[in-house]
Amino acid sequence: MPLHPDRLPAAYRQMHIIRKFEEAIRDLYQAGRIRGSFHPCVGQEAVAVGACWALRTDDYMTCTYRGHGHALAKGLDVNAAMAEMLGKVTGCSKGKGGSMHFTDPAIGLLGENAIVAGGIPHAAGAALAMQMQKKDRLALAFFGEGAVNQGVFHETLNLIAVWKLPVILVCENNLYSEMTPSIETTSTPATYLRAQAYGIRAERVDGNDLEAVYQAVEGAAARARAGEGPTYLEAETYRLWGHMMGDPEVYRNKEEVAQARQREPIVRLGVRLGELGYSPVDLSRLEAEAQAVIEAALQFAEASPIPSPQDAYADLMV
């Protein structure tokens, strides 16, 4: 079933929240306020929102270090996300995880993962648990196309196909694995063909088209809940910013990025909303609402304390 057009303004607002979250993090990073690394998802917001809005809150999800958008779209509290970035105790991982370790069991977020392909078997494990407990919950794993050359990708695809697990695999193909064009490292750049080889239903979807992503994941979720097993979706998209802060971006040219900006998902949804009768003023209002959410989150995070040294080892599995 398609996403109801009445929900498109809220989706537009949600995509702006993700974009503005990344912009705020960039500013904090450049001001020396954030330690560690930061991998922005600017340009890939339609995959996050389209996919997560087709899930239930109690469905499981795993994602990568480029996962802020996924986490926010799944329902992570923006204040808790911002506080986590600033290492504050009110953060979703109590300020001890940072950019690459957003986690929130209440919304099924099993965790971002800095290990390429690391979240794929975790999602399969959660799906296996749901199948064994005869629950109709599923697990979705986001990953980049760089993950498809990892051994664990192949081992997991084999098992989820054999066991017909309720898993949705969403490969965000943004053409680059870190700073390497993926066509230089991957024998079959159309990664969904690899999933088909394992007998998994697999297709390509325009990852910059929010409604197309939603519809594809909605269908996959219905099949998974009906016991029909996994689906693999290759969402074609583009990372508009560098791989991480400080990326010199010498591996791609400015014309390519400029062309990709013409296809970027937020502008595209804005055009669609215009066709549906929403005015530029309506769109500006939604964007301003998103900005207010981010500013409130910044204030919340700034006002929160850092974790106490006595809690350094709390919540760890030893």
Ligand SMILES: Cc1ncc(C[n+]2csc(CCOP(=O)(O)OP(=O)(O)O)c2C)c(N)n1
């Ligand atoms: C197992 C493993 N090997 C290498 C790395 C270093 N590394 C970090 S990001 C990355 C590229 C991943 O590319 P892709 O999966 O396409 O995701 P994208 O960064 O484009 O979102 C690599 C190789 C890692 N994190 N984990």
